Each structure stands twice: as structure tokens, then as C-alpha cells.
Amino acid sequence: MTEAEKSIWIKMAEIDRRIIYWALFLLLAVPFIHPLMLPVSISETTKSLYDFIEGLGPDDIVVIGIQSGVSAWPECLPGLVAVTKHLVSRGVKIIVWGFYTDVDMTMNAIKARVPQLKWPDEEVGPGDYKYGEDWVYVGLIAGGEPSVAALADDLHAVIKADYFGTPIDQIPLLSKVKGAKDIALVITSDTGDYGWYYVRQWNSRYGTPIAEVGIAMIYSEFIPYYRAGQVVGLLKGCRGGAEYETLIKSPGEGIQRMDALNVSHLLTIFFIIIGNIGYFATRKYRR
Amino acid sequence: MAAAWRRPEIFIFIVGVVMGISWLGYFFYLPELDATVKLMQTWAVGIATFALVLGFLSAARIHLYYIRRRTPGMWPFSAWLFFFTAVATIAGLYSETTGFYAWQFKWVYTPLGATLYATTGFYICSAAYRAFRARSLEAGILLVAGILVMLGNCTIGEVLWKDIPTINEWLQLYGQAPFIRSIMVTAALGLILYALRVMAGIERGYLGALGAGGGGG
Numbered sequence: 001m002t003e004a005e006k007s008i009w010i011k012m013a014e015i016d017r018r019i020i021y022w023a024l025f026l027l028l029a030v031p032f033i034h035p036l037m038l039p040v041s042i043s044e045t046t047k048s049l050y051d052f053i054e055g056l057g058p059d060d061i062v063v064i065g066i067q068s069g070v071s072a073w074p075e076c077l078p079g080l081v082a083v084t085k086h087l088v089s090r091g092v093k094i095i096v097w098g099f100y101t102d103v104d105m106t107m108n109a110i111k112a113r114v115p116q117l118k119w120p121d122e123e124v125g126p127g128d129y130k131y132g133e134d135w136v137y138v139g140l141i142a143g144g145e146p147s148v149a150a151l152a153d154d155l156h157a158v159i160k161a162d163y164f165g166t167p168i169d170q171i172p173l174l175s176k177v178k179g180a181k182d183i184a185l186v187i188t189s190d191t192g193d194y195g196w197y198y199v200r201q202w203n204s205r206y207g208t209p210i211a212e213v214g215i216a217m218i219y220s221e222f223i224p225y226y227r228a229g230q231v232v233g234l235l236k237g238c239r240g241g242a243e244y245e246t247l248i249k250s251p252g253e254g255i256q257r258m259d260a261l262n263v264s265h266l267l268t269i270f271f272i273i274i275g276n277i278g279y280f281a282t283r284k285y286r287r
Numbered sequence: 288m289a290a291a292w293r294r295p296e297i298f299i300f301i302v303g304v305v306m307g308i309s310w311l312g313y314f315f316y317l318p319e320l321d322a323t324v325k326l327m328q329t330w331a332v333g334i335a336t337f338a339l340v341l342g343f344l345s346a347a348r349i350h351l352y353y354i355r356r357r358t359p360g361m362w363p364f365s366a367w368l369f370f371f372t373a374v375a376t377i378a379g380l381y382s383e384t385t386g387f388y389a390w391q392f393k394w395v396y397t398p399l400g401a402t403l404y405a406t407t408g409f410y411i412c413s414a415a416y417r418a419f420r421a422r423s424l425e426a427g428i429l430l431v432a433g434i435l436v437m438l439g440n441c442t443i444g445e446v447l448w449k450d451i452p453t454i455n456e457w458l459q460l461y462g463q464a465p466f467i468r469s470i471m472v473t474a475a476l477g478l479i480l481y482a483l484r485v486m487a488g489i490e491r492g493y494l495g496a497l498g499a500g501g502g503g504g
């Protein structure tokens with residue numbers, strides 16, 4: 001092998017990271033110019049969550065726990081919005097709370113995308129969700145797993161008022177709920193440990209079904225709980241959000257973001273293959 | 288007198304009793320203990336909330352050190368941290384839904400958080416290029432599985448090969464689940480044993496300097 005040929009293989013095995021960064025940056029612009037909008041197949045765990053919510057109705061109360069920050073919006077927000085839209089279409093009552101300090105931002109983002117959710121001072125039209133009766137926003141709850149456990153035992157011991165300071169006994173929806181036994185489903189969106197807290201404290205002790213709408217990284221770790229029936233459905237990050245949007249026939253940011261995911265994944269696989277070709281071609285010269 | 292109340296046995300006893308009552312309350316419904324368990328949970332919520340303050344004080348101690356010592360390359364950022372903490376705290380005390388507090392959350396915190404998260408994509412692409420080399424048979428299997436999962440996570444995978452979603456789903460639901468399960472069960476058993484050792488006073492690492500004199504064997 002000539003020196004020139006050797007250097008090509010070495011270059012393939014040792015591409016400067018700046019080239020990778022620029023290639024990714026430039027290729028991510030392609031979907032903006034020409035959206036790919038490829039069809040999304042539905043995974044079992046997403047369909048399972050969809051089917052479970054299809055079985056709920058106006059007599060059921062669901063908790064949405066927001067434990068993912070604004071930095072996780074690209075992965076978690078599409079799924080959260082799609083699931084909320086589905087719950088609203090089924091007339092299910094919703095209680096929203098969160099354990100992250102930026103939960104208000106995520107709540108506002110969901111509300112901007114699900115216009116049926118109305119604040120107390122907003123006019124309620126047909127099909128809208130009236131605050132206090134159809135849905136409630138509690139706001140930030142501090143305290144980690146002890147708080148999750150306390151909420152399961154006695155909601156009223158932890159929550160004294162909603163986000164607006166209205167005492168809990170003046171909120172019809174919250175006054176109906178004593179603890180985990182009154183909740184039909186907990187949908188937890190998290191990037192860390194809170195999903196496990198709900199499995200341990202809500203499902204293991206009270207049998208409350210749990211659903212995880214989190215980042216793709218923790219999807220695999222919840223599969224054993226899904227297989228055991230403790231978790232009724234999982235959305236895998238942005239892809240899960242896109243799948244759920246397809247199921248509820250309401251395309252949104254999840255499907256839009258799949259284009260960026262396609263480009264970045266393909267480019268990563270391309271560089272991995274190039275790197276391995278270069279590695280194998282130069283392996284004998286490293287020995 | 289000071290030495291008597293700082294004896295580690297006192298704290299070990301308190302921890303043991305609290306853990307024992309919590310354990311009983313978790314696994315059994317005992318009406319006699321129910322009120323005590325609920326009270327302890329309420330206290331735990333309050334103590335966990337104080338952890339937020341403790342976290343800030345720990346960070347403040349470190350950054351004050353940098354400022355006092357004028358550590359090159361560090362102290363301006365530490366000073367900026369204190370300045371912005373004060374500004375955000377005053378703004379939040381004044382109004383948490385309007386004004387500067389809401390503005391800085393919407394126009395500073397949110398874009399910065401999203402940007403930070405987005406930049407990890409670039410690092411991961413570069414790191415995957417460098418790390419995913421089939422140096423051995425096991426590394427090669429990991430490489431192939433990783434590529435299949437990546438193709439399964441994006442919609443273009445099924446355009447390239449229609450069976451990619453099926454393979455990806457099998458790998459996630461059945462291929463890796465037994466191993467994740469075994470790791471989780473093993474870790475859980477380890478945690479149970481650790482908790483029993485803490486309750487029995489054998490494990491004293493959580494006491495810090497107070498428990499440095501004994502145990503942990």
C-alpha cells in the first residue's frame with residue numbers, strides 16, 4: 001500500500017471533530033429547506049399507552065407529573081402535549097404538578113399547545129376545560145421521593161392550595177381526590193429518577209397505573225416495569241411523541257423534529273462506518 | 288456534655304427507629320403506626336425542601352472561596368453567579384409571574400437550557416465516531432446493535448429496511464430486558480442489605496465525621 005493510500009485510511013480513522021460538528025450543523029438545515037415528513041410506525045409501548053387512555057372517561061382523574069426541565073422539551077414536550085390532547089378528547093379530568101423549578105414554563109408551553117385548557121380568569125367555551133372542575137395546576141412541589149410517597153397516602157397533607165393560592169377545599173376536583181387510590185393513571189415525564197418514585201410509591205403500594213413520557217435514554221430502564229405490567233405505556237423521547245401524534249391524528253412538533261433526528265442519526269452512523277473502515281484498513285500498521 | 292450528645296449511637300438509634308417504622312408502614316397497614324408514618328413523611332418533605340437551601344449554601348461556600356482568593360479564571364464567574372442569584376431572588380420575591388422574573392425565565396433560562404441540551408448532540412456524534420470501533424467481537428456486536436437501535440429510533444430506518452422497527456422493538460423489549468432486570472434486582476438487593484446494615488448501625492458512612500470512629504466493616 002502506498003503512503004498516499006495509507007494516509008487516506010488514516011484520515012478516515014482520525015477525522016477532526018470540527019469536521020463532524022460542521023457536517024452535522026449544515027445537514028440539520030436540510031429538513032428546514034425540504035421537510036422529509038417520513039411515515040412513523042407505532043411501537044408496542046406507545047400503542048399500549050394509547051389504548052389505556054382510550055379506556056378512560058370523564059369519571060377518571062389522571063395526574064400529569066412534570067419532572068423534566070425546559071432543556072428536555074425537544075424530547076418530552078411533544079409526547080406530553082399529545083397525551084394531554086388525548087386526555088382532553090376523552091374528557092378525563094387532569095391534575096398537573098411538578099418537582100422541577102421550571103415546571104411553570106412547561107405547563108405554560110403545554111397550555112399554549114392545548115388551547116382547551118383554560119385558566120381561572122379565561123372564558124370557557126364548548127369543549128373547553130374549566131379550571132378547578134376539569135383540570136387543576138398545583139405547581140411546584142418540593143421534596144423528592146418523600147413527597148411522592150406522601151402524595152400517594154394523603155394528597156391533602158402535601159397540597160394545601162393550587163398554583164393560584166386557592167385553598168384545596170375550594171377546588172372541586174382536588175377535594176374529590178384523597179390519594180393514589182382515586183387516580184386512574186399517573187403520567188410522569190422525567191429525565192431522572194421520579195418515574196421510579198411513582199412506581200415504588202404509587203404503583204407498588206396502591207396499584208395505580210404509571211405511564212412514562214420521558215427521554216429516550218431512560219426508556220430501556222422502564223421496559224422491565226412495562227413487561228411486569230406496572231407501567232402501562234412508554235413514550236421513547238421525541239420518537240414516542242411523534243408516534244403518539246400519529247395515533248391521535250394531530251401532527252405536531254414531534255413529527256417535525258423526526259426530520260432532525262433522521263439527519264443526525266444517519267450522519268452519526270455514516271461517520272461510525274467510515275471510522276471503522278479506516279480502523280480496519282490501518283490496523284495492521286498499528287501492530 | 289458536648290461529647291455525650293454527639294455520640295454516634297444516638298443518631299444511629301434515631302435512624303434505625305425511623306427506618307424501621309417507615310419499613311413497617313410501607314409493607315404493612317398498621318393503624319397504630321399510620322399517624323406516625325404520615326408525620327414522618329411530612330417531616331421528610333420539609334427536610335428535603337431545606338436541602339434546596341443547603342445545596343445553595345454549599346455552592347455559595349465554594350464560590351465565596353474563589354472570590355476571596357481571586358482564583359484566576361474562576362472568580363469573575365463566581366461573582367456573576369452571586370450577582371444574578373441576588374437579582375433573580377429579588378425579582379422573584381417582588382413577583383414570580385410577571386416582570387423581570389418571568390422575563391428572565393422565558394428569554395434567558397429557557398433558550399440557554401435548550402442550547403446546552405442541544406450541544407450534547409454534537410458531542411455525542413463525535414464521541415460515537417471515536418468510541419464505536421469494532422476492536423473485538425464483543426465491540427462488534429455492540430456496534431451492530433447500536434446501529435440497529437439508532438436506525439430504529441429514527442423513521443428513516445424503516446425506509447431503508449422495513450424490518451428495522453421489528454428488530455429494534457425486539458432488542459428493546461426482549462433482547463436487553465433480562466439484563467436490565469438482572470442489574471436492577473442485583474442493585475435492589477444490594478440496597479436492601481445496605482439499609483439493613485444502616486439500621487443495625489454497622490454502616491456509619493452517612494454520619495460523616497461523627498461516625499468516622501467506628502463501623503463500616
